[in-house]
Amino acid sequence: MGKNLLRSRLDGSLEGNVLQFLSSLKEDLWIVEEDIIGTEVHDIMLHEQGILDKLEISTILISLEEIKERFKNNNISLDPSFEDIHPFIEKCVIDDIGIEIGGKIHTGRSRNDQVSVDLRLKIRKELNNLASKLCNYIETLVNLSEKTLHAFMPLYTHLQRAQLGIFAHYINYYISQSLRTLRRIEEIYQRINLNPLGACAIGGTSINIDRKRTAELLGFAGIVENSIDAISSKDFILETLSSLSLLAIQFSRTAEDLIIWSSREFDFVEIDESYCSVSSVMPQKRNPDTLELTRGKCSKIIANPLTASIIIKAIPSGYFLDFQELKMLLKNSFELTNSIIDILIGIFSSIKVNHEKMKKAIDESYILSLDIAEILVKEYSIPFRQAHEIIASIVKNSKNPRELLNKKQIESAIFKILNKKIKLPDNFMDTMKDLETCLSKRVSEGSPSPKEVALLTMKFKEELDIIKWNLSNRIKEIQNADLLRKNLIKKLTEEKP
Amino acid sequence: MGKNLLRSRLDGSLEGNVLQFLSSLKEDLWIVEEDIIGTEVHDIMLHEQGILDKLEISTILISLEEIKERFKNNNISLDPSFEDIHPFIEKCVIDDIGIEIGGKIHTGRSRNDQVSVDLRLKIRKELNNLASKLCNYIETLVNLSEKTLHAFMPLYTHLQRAQLGIFAHYINYYISQSLRTLRRIEEIYQRINLNPLGACAIGGTSINIDRKRTAELLGFAGIVENSIDAISSKDFILETLSSLSLLAIQFSRTAEDLIIWSSREFDFVEIDESYCSVSSVMPQKRNPDTLELTRGKCSKIIANPLTASIIIKAIPSGYFLDFQELKMLLKNSFELTNSIIDILIGIFSSIKVNHEKMKKAIDESYILSLDIAEILVKEYSIPFRQAHEIIASIVKNSKNPRELLNKKQIESAIFKILNKKIKLPDNFMDTMKDLETCLSKRVSEGSPSPKEVALLTMKFKEELDIIKWNLSNRIKEIQNADLLRKNLIKKLTEEKP
């Protein structure tokens, strides 16, 4: 039997450049372990259904285990005359144990459901891995949040100083977003953790297979029922890529924050030197290269779901080789995301927060305007819109932010706007004179008062615990299936008649 | 008090073209009802917290109710000197009831949290509306599926005839995808159905507001805690756009299927004339215009999350006016999606399935190859890879698909490939001779055998029931909050001292 298992009908063989064009052989190494496991499980089920006998399953499993081992040890040379990994492995088995038995491993399935099961197994693993990394990232942030509860800082909108806050409040905002990503991963996981095997090419099989059993042996929570759905629908890939894209947008904005804050003009934070580079010609510069690359790499993660959409959108139902390009988009998005999380963990673990510079920015600014206007509202029943106007009239003509706290100035502005005299007490500005007190007046839930921030950090920790518990359960289910499969393989191969 | 409430500090007023550039006034009409409701609820809470007295809240609510009514009846003229709807409505109230009371409606909040609450209320409503439409769509498909259980049809991969199936199997595949979309909507809804109000500009407020109470009055399930998160995070918009994009990809592929099947060369289905157009010059043509436009409009829905990503990705944390462009992307995606669902419901309700043409395509093809190969596997223990080769050798030299069912041909191919003689019984091909029997042999779960297909349709109906029940609960919660709010408004306005 010739090399190319599937081309028996065709006369011409593929020429070198065509094969290279078609080939996903190297890219398939990303899923080779999943592929072999999928085959093992499928064949065990065939045995249990009476389609392979004891000798056959034992021989097949011994061969597959050995091939898996050789891949692990990089002890196998890919034959470039194969377009992809699936017939290559079938060929290895046949070479190893002969066509009579080896020729049976592909009974009752097709490359289409095989590719799909490989990708689902792989994405499942990657999602758990990513979730675990994200948990570490959140723990780093929680730690930083707890340490910067009293690092006063202007909060910015429109890149303009808006309200007084603390550094920890920004960190908690980063945490919120990552926790939502973790929730999204849990949801997506449920739709991915389903077994497409047995859909065959597109229309199932007349071989008496048991799809629920292969699902069980692979640790899937159920099966993708409709056989067209199993091989044609790619929403499980798209929603994976999209959720990584959401995360990348968040990371890019976080990097943007840090780049701005570490400019000399802001100087609020110092990125550790181990995450910076120096100019090749300007020795004075310290460039936040890792953060810039984070932004750059995020752009790729953000574009990947769109690339996948262009591919998928353009074709009718069924399986098409266009889909082959999706695998590398997934690999790329996962790899980039993982590397970025590692970098951000490193940066946030070593970042220095420059309390003095942030304090100086506060002192130079009119950042307490709203708080003062709200005093007028609360203490003197001035309608907010007029309180706003009163403070605005002071700011407008002022050269020095201290004037904002000047009783006389305010009294005169009140008179100008409201045309009535209000006498302010001498202690009018007491709550404004130190930042701690001022912030403690921000009583709204989720505000940047240290008390509210600390409270929220506590809640985050509790939510993280739940998420970690869910994650460990997902991992356990896979481990249980692994164990079940390994025990069966052990039993079936030892029993060799 | 001058027109522009907020510009008291600035000397220059905005010139016409700048205002036009900035203005989202017309676009804001999409959220004007949500905006007024948000203000009402906020002010009721201010009253309950003792910040507005009885007279004030009563006066304010009467004015807001009237303004809402005027918007409903298109009985209000937008003043183009306002950049957006929020200060315009505040101005209307002040014009109506005076600055002393009207100037208090914006106490303890900001345009930033206001915009966010408006969008969340609007998306929530749109998602429920879309879910309801999708349920109708699925019901149309279920109906069609049940009617086409015996419409035999080739299933295609690579646009090549692959396996025998039925039309209903394709329909069920469409249903699967839509059901997943409904599940995604449920998930997203939980993250959207949270109250950002009270986050204020970015750092909360020192006014003693009660965020949980406004959440309750708006029917939100909780609050967006961290105040930066409430005004800076736009993942709730992105994941809404992304899930509509997933749906659009599905619809585009469905349209593609129907366009191909309704070409003269395929001729499997006939799109009703009420969904077709005629050429301006070629009277013989019947163009499936609605399906082509479906594809074209889907491209916009698919691109929208990317557009939103480009906007959001590029900016640091905080609120920026770049975000203003997001609202129209949402409106656009919802409107397009809704219109497409209506069209598809109409098309699937009136589609004619051409049984004869599909049968002819089956008869002309080698589509039973795999089924026959599987008989060799099941009945004669021929390894699948060799059975594949045997059938391939027949196909290769064949001009007539009937030869596939020729006992002698198969025997001779077996001999050629396996070098052994196998004698096939005369009834060897019995299961192949009629399509119904042939399909009934496809025993794998989710296969296109009429039995499996009917079973799956049953399951879909059950899942749809659950989804509809969930949806009705979501709608009820909003209605309850509406009722609560309306009763409060009634009570507070009637009690006018």
Add this chain to the structure above:
Amino acid sequence: MGKNLLRSRLDGSLEGNVLQFLSSLKEDLWIVEEDIIGTEVHDIMLHEQGILDKLEISTILISLEEIKERFKNNNISLDPSFEDIHPFIEKCVIDDIGIEIGGKIHTGRSRNDQVSVDLRLKIRKELNNLASKLCNYIETLVNLSEKTLHAFMPLYTHLQRAQLGIFAHYINYYISQSLRTLRRIEEIYQRINLNPLGACAIGGTSINIDRKRTAELLGFAGIVENSIDAISSKDFILETLSSLSLLAIQFSRTAEDLIIWSSREFDFVEIDESYCSVSSVMPQKRNPDTLELTRGKCSKIIANPLTASIIIKAIPSGYFLDFQELKMLLKNSFELTNSIIDILIGIFSSIKVNHEKMKKAIDESYILSLDIAEILVKEYSIPFRQAHEIIASIVKNSKNPRELLNKKQIESAIFKILNKKIKLPDNFMDTMKDLETCLSKRVSEGSPSPKEVALLTMKFKEELDIIKWNLSNRIKEIQNADLLRKNLIKKLTEEKP
């Protein structure tokens, strides 16, 4: 004759929602003038070819001129039962002058080539309009460049202060990019300025038309030859959208520069109040809203070619209604781009450059490091890599940038790194002590020395003159064709037999 000219073959008429789904009637108003002109020209040619007689052409032209006038004066009500403007106008003509003559206007053409000619005429006009606006923009920048030749400023890479420069140097960089855009417009224009009319539906016509003559009457430089190419290829749309996208990326980055420079922390420029807004709650803030919206709107322009690509990529050769969605992308990109240019012209005309703050940033920084290292290279033959190291060693341990100019410090650093004593003269730092002199030493072409900058501005003005001359020629060619057509129409309608 019934309303719908084209549907005579079909029984069913389109229902309301289907019509609304299909309809581009309102959107078509963007091209209605082009559409009527195209029809006039086509029919004049038919007359010249003997296909329409004198009476016919005269009657048709009178009717078309009147309809055109009614559209101009908004004196026509669109009939919503038409899917698009083309049959609607044909119907108007037939209603006006009867089927015997009116029924001939569409002879020898189709909606497909008609849509294509409309779009090419419209894009042509829009490109010229845009080019003219861009020339104004460049003139504004040239003016600003000439006024800021001595506004010393740090040049930034990685958002870190890199080298000394001047404000005008940034402005010239903006000019360079816009000039390239103008060159691209010239190139694209050549491919757009071709006549597709006469390609008919897809395969030409047996009517004896003269495509070169309609090209001449429309001012086109030639014809799109291959008839499939004329109706199926959309690269002329894509390259238009792409070149606007390139421009938008430039504008977005320019806006980003200005937003950063106008933050309180940088404070290098002041955006005029007429381009800023104030917070609804924080009276102290001045938000550069127009610049943020510029970025936001640029994102749409950037995404538009991608949306168009998704539409076009997905379909085979030929005309499909998917293309209908392209028109609004073009309109959107042109409108947004035009509005942004207007805003930027306004901002750059009124911007205030804060010399003192930029000077302060220079003085506080180590920005002259490279210049000093180059003195070591030039005067003392120290290899650049070591000179870099010498200055780096000073920077590393320095708290005060003035130390960079300290002779002793440098001598000691030289000794430390090179292990040899070099005695620097007392006037060693003379060229560094004032910024003007320092910059004058930057002798490389295109450097930010005021001399080089002024020289480049001169060159820009010369290039702009050439571009404006080319543009005026393009406009003249269209005007000539307009005149030719108008004269013909006058002659043909006056001669009415």
Add this chain to the structure above:
Amino acid sequence: MGKNLLRSRLDGSLEGNVLQFLSSLKEDLWIVEEDIIGTEVHDIMLHEQGILDKLEISTILISLEEIKERFKNNNISLDPSFEDIHPFIEKCVIDDIGIEIGGKIHTGRSRNDQVSVDLRLKIRKELNNLASKLCNYIETLVNLSEKTLHAFMPLYTHLQRAQLGIFAHYINYYISQSLRTLRRIEEIYQRINLNPLGACAIGGTSINIDRKRTAELLGFAGIVENSIDAISSKDFILETLSSLSLLAIQFSRTAEDLIIWSSREFDFVEIDESYCSVSSVMPQKRNPDTLELTRGKCSKIIANPLTASIIIKAIPSGYFLDFQELKMLLKNSFELTNSIIDILIGIFSSIKVNHEKMKKAIDESYILSLDIAEILVKEYSIPFRQAHEIIASIVKNSKNPRELLNKKQIESAIFKILNKKIKLPDNFMDTMKDLETCLSKRVSEGSPSPKEVALLTMKFKEELDIIKWNLSNRIKEIQNADLLRKNLIKKLTEEKP
């Protein structure tokens, strides 16, 4: 001197994972030859300007030539402690010839202008290479066009049979698009073929360099003047990626055509087996895998300019490491495009056109409707709109396309619509009875009559000749610069004092 040339100022060294994150070392191999040539040319200029003496330039060039050779022969091991290729090569030189001379090679330039010059040199080469391949592609198509002038075929719009045509007409349409791409490459080339070297980091240099001389030695047509423009503007990358994207859209649609035409239902063409694959389970199938992958890979090329736009759009002026990600997008787009052209050349060289099947499709259809309507217009002065209606009324009630050619049917339809009797001569349908004659009546320029098609092919050949001549000139200019540089190197290294 330690390994990391540039980090002398920083204490911390980069940890493994950070280096891996930052590193573009492997990716830089794509431009390593360009990088070394750039350095050689820069240093020769430094020598000519008196900045390097004879010994220095000779020593440096010998070292660089050797390093270049080692890279060519894969005889160099990359040191993973370097972030990118530029300092690595500088380090190799210094290791080789010592810091005293080696430390001078980077005088008067920076990594920023160096990266830019490398990319411009590389893109220039790739564009010429691509242009050459495209010329071959066009020649293949010209050849096919000439052979299929009489392969009658339905032309399709809306995937419905529209008008009679010939296969060669589609081929010519493909040629038109590719010729336009070649023109675009010529235009872009002019903007890329400019020298950024000497812009230094961002603000030029005080070293007395000669930018025009390095331009000459690199074969550039001029310099990028403004130094910020030289390192910050990335439009040269974007317009390269965009023009490849336009090409990819064309290729994807071409692939789509072929996939549809090679489906069993159409069966118009047969893709050679060497470009097809067989199903792993369905032996009867022949999948046009290479065409599907062409579509899939095109999606990547189409998405690449968008990815680049997201990267570039988001950052202010200046150089940022985000840009590092652009290089791989370029490499990816060029590699994919080249591989696709090779495949398409192979497919079009070996494609079989199925004349009978296309003829059958014509015969079964009402494709001559428009031609017949036009006879009514031409011969009987029936207004086109009514002729359209007449033919439509026949088609509507017809089961057999032959009825279209039935004199009586037409006469009765005329009577029905026009309410007047027209007597048609017996030879009325003569021009319709054979396809050759019918097509020869399509007199409009660019129509699919064999005569018009052959004429257009002639024009294409002439245009191709011009394009090839331009291309050979561009290549010659580079070769001349190469020669000049090599001679100088030879002279300078042989003269070693």
